[in-house]
Amino acid sequence: MKPAVVLVSGGLDSATVLALARQAGHPLLALSFRYGQRHAVELEAARSVCQQLGVREHRVVDIDLAQFGGSALTSGQWEVPKHQSAEELGPEIPITYVPARNTIFLSFALAFAEVRGAADIYLGVNALDYSGYPDCRPEYIEAFERMANLALRATVEGQFRLRLHTPLIGWTKGEIIRQGLALGVDYSVTRSCYDPDERGYACGQCDSCLLRLRGFAENGVPDPAPYVDRPGGFQVPPEQS
Amino acid sequence: MKPAVVLVSGGLDSATVLALARQAGHPLLALSFRYGQRHAVELEAARSVCQQLGVREHRVVDIDLAQFGGSALTSGQWEVPKHQSAEELGPEIPITYVPARNTIFLSFALAFAEVRGAADIYLGVNALDYSGYPDCRPEYIEAFERMANLALRATVEGQFRLRLHTPLIGWTKGEIIRQGLALGVDYSVTRSCYDPDERGYACGQCDSCLLRLRGFAENGVPDPAPYVDRPGGFQVPPEQS
Numbered sequence: 001m002k003p004a005v006v007l008v009s010g011g012l013d014s015a016t017v018l019a020l021a022r023q024a025g026h027p028l029l030a031l032s033f034r035y036g037q038r039h040a041v042e043l044e045a046a047r048s049v050c051q052q053l054g055v056r057e058h059r060v061v062d063i064d065l066a067q068f069g070g071s072a073l074t075s076g077q078w079e080v081p082k083h084q085s086a087e088e089l090g091p092e093i094p095i096t097y098v099p100a101r102n103t104i105f106l107s108f109a110l111a112f113a114e115v116r117g118a119a120d121i122y123l124g125v126n127a128l129d130y131s132g133y134p135d136c137r138p139e140y141i142e143a144f145e146r147m148a149n150l151a152l153r154a155t156v157e158g159q160f161r162l163r164l165h166t167p168l169i170g171w172t173k174g175e176i177i178r179q180g181l182a183l184g185v186d187y188s189v190t191r192s193c194y195d196p197d198e199r200g201y202a203c204g205q206c207d208s209c210l211l212r213l214r215g216f217a218e219n220g221v222p223d224p225a226p227y228v229d230r231p232g233g234f235q236v237p238p239e240q241s
Numbered sequence: 242m243k244p245a246v247v248l249v250s251g252g253l254d255s256a257t258v259l260a261l262a263r264q265a266g267h268p269l270l271a272l273s274f275r276y277g278q279r280h281a282v283e284l285e286a287a288r289s290v291c292q293q294l295g296v297r298e299h300r301v302v303d304i305d306l307a308q309f310g311g312s313a314l315t316s317g318q319w320e321v322p323k324h325q326s327a328e329e330l331g332p333e334i335p336i337t338y339v340p341a342r343n344t345i346f347l348s349f350a351l352a353f354a355e356v357r358g359a360a361d362i363y364l365g366v367n368a369l370d371y372s373g374y375p376d377c378r379p380e381y382i383e384a385f386e387r388m389a390n391l392a393l394r395a396t397v398e399g400q401f402r403l404r405l406h407t408p409l410i411g412w413t414k415g416e417i418i419r420q421g422l423a424l425g426v427d428y429s430v431t432r433s434c435y436d437p438d439e440r441g442y443a444c445g446q447c448d449s450c451l452l453r454l455r456g457f458a459e460n461g462v463p464d465p466a467p468y469v470d471r472p473g474g475f476q477v478p479p480e481q482s
Contacts, residue, residue: 063304068356100352103392107348111341115309134397143388150384151344156375 002160003027003056004120005113007105010045012190012212013124013168016180018053020167021122023183029116030058031109035065035101041191041200048189057116061108065098102135106144110162114152119160126168126176141166173215181219188224201226243401244268244297245361246354248346251286253431253453254365254409257421259294261408262363264424270357271299272350276306276342282432282441289430298357302349306339343376347385351403355393360401367409367417382407414456422460429465442467 004026008014022028032046043060050058102125109121125136134140145164149155155162168176180187192212193202202209204227216223245267249255263269273287284301291299343366350362366377375381386405390396396403409417421428433453434443443450445468457464 059308061305061308064302065352067300067302068353097394098352099355099394100348100392103351103388104345104348107341107345110344111306111339112309114340134394135392137391140388140391143384143391147344147381147384147388150378150381151341151376153338153340153375 001025001027002120003029003116003118004122004165005029005031005109005116005118006055007109007121007123008032008046008049008055008058009124010042010047010049010190011124011192012173012180012187012215013126013176014046015049015053015185015187015190016176016183017122017124017165017167018049018055019180019183019185021120021165022053026120028053028055029112029118030055031105031112032058032060033105033108034060034062035098041196044200045189045191052186052189059112063104063108065101065104068099097133100135102133102140103144106148106164110148110152113162114154117154117159120163120165122165122167124168125166126171126173128170128172136169138166138169141169172218173211174218177215177219177221181221186224190225192225197228199226201228203228242266242268243361244270244357244359245363245406246270246272246350246357246359247296248350248362248364249273249287249290249296249299250365251283251288251290251431252365252433253414253421253428253456254367254417255287256290256294256426256428256431257417257424258363258365258406258408259290259296260421260424260426262361262406263294267361269294269296270353270359271296272346272353273299273301274346274349275301275303276339282437285441286430286432293427293430300353304345304349306342306345309340338374341376343374343381344385347389347405351389351393354403355395358395358400361404361406363406363408365409366407367412367414369411369413377410379407379410382410413459414452415459418456418460418462422462427465431466433466438469440467442469444469 004021006018006021006028008018008030009032018028018030030050032043034040034043047058106121113121125141127137141164145162148162152162154160191200191202192208194206194208195203202225204213213223245262247259247262247269249259249271250273259269259271271291273284275281275284288299347362354362366382368378382405386403389403393403395401432441433449435447435449436444443466445454454464
């Protein structure tokens with residue numbers, strides 16, 4: 001079976017996608033990015049996730065998205081927004097949007113895939129919880145796949161047809177976590193917080209934490225990842241993780 | 242008028258495209274890449290070209306295409322092929338093909354364009370002289386443009402429709418040079434050679450040199466750029482450039 005390239009961020013979604021690609025029988029090639037994040041803790045998480053799930057080759061590509069400005073996640077200019085609850089998240093494009101991020105990530109995945117002879121690329125985009133990100137929608141993914149098959153020597157010469165797999169695109173966070181738990185994903189090493197402390201402990205208050213905690217709550221299980229403090233909703237203290 | 246983003250390599254084609262974007266009235270934003278080329282002399286050429294043509298902002302993005310391997314231009318594993326004449330170049334995909342290169346370059350251009358409010362991206366791809374590069378064909382460019390308009394906040398929210406401009410796509414090298422000369426492009430600072438010496442002087446023998454020399458010959462003018470030696474065809478000695 002041909003290898004698959006999986007985009008791995010260190011978050012909950014991409015860990016689940018990695019487990020799904022493994023279940024499909026692919027030897028796993030993982031790709032992560034160091035892109036001027038304000039927190040690098042997620043790359044450590046990506047490494048742990050790859051180790052756990054038997055990734056054959058894990059590449060970390062350095063790219064400087066911060067030099068153009070334009071995002072709370074990379075520029076350091078804006079505060080990461082905090083909502084009172086996940087229900088408050090609206091349909092607008094979040095301030096955490098990074099211009100062309102998925103397009104840039106997928107472009108590198110194309111190069112990696114072609115050089116290694118991988119015909120399948122997996123990524124953990126989700127159109128449900130963050131409907132605001134334009135590059136997480138099915139119509140974007142379809143357009144990218146179409147473009148990709150016109151871009152590569154391997155596809156133009158007919159060696160294979162490249163396919164983008166976005167198994168999570170229509171799932172809620174709760175459904176993602178349920179699938180991951182069924183596949184044996186250990187979520188304790190994954191990190192989702194937009195604003196973790198220096199130890200990598202989650203804030204429990206940013207949009208990403210709220211969605212994650214709601215997903216675990218829906219499954220009736222505690223989030224095994226560490227949080228800086230634990231008011232009512234957080235069921236597992238940091239020292240247990 | 243909105244600014245335009247122009248991909249500038251330091252070569253003859255992109256210098257001509259820059260002049261065409263300027264003629265269209267756009268304030269110019271230029272984007273170049275340091276991507277593990279075996280020769281960095283073209284970035285110096287890119288800087289000179291941008292200076293000459295009044296570019297407002299020139300960004301050089303570092304990306305590591307060499308880490309995946311797969312190209313004579315970046316891996317250092319293969320010799321750059323040399324043909325006896327430009328007529329020998331066949332329709333096959335050249336060994337100098339770099340997987341997903343234009344897709345990666347254009348992805349960064351999208352980010353730059355969105356952050357600066359530029360609706361137009363210019364690039365100097367050419368489908369004629371190198372018909373073998375899949376990511377230089379009109380159908381690829383159209384598919385990328387379609388994908389891009391689904392990817393960005395600015396286009397999805399209707400602030401503008403993003404357009405890719407490839408004015409050279411159907412021109413011969415001779416036609417490109419004729420247009421550039423008419424627009425006052427000084428080709429002495431541009432560099433096209435795949436295998437220049439340490440001074441940046443062109444070899445005069447690689448495919449890229451052969452095409453360039455043929456283009457100048459068609460216009461009946463000398464190539465003002467420096468070459469390491471000058472057998473019959475080369476009309477301008479290095480010391481004059």
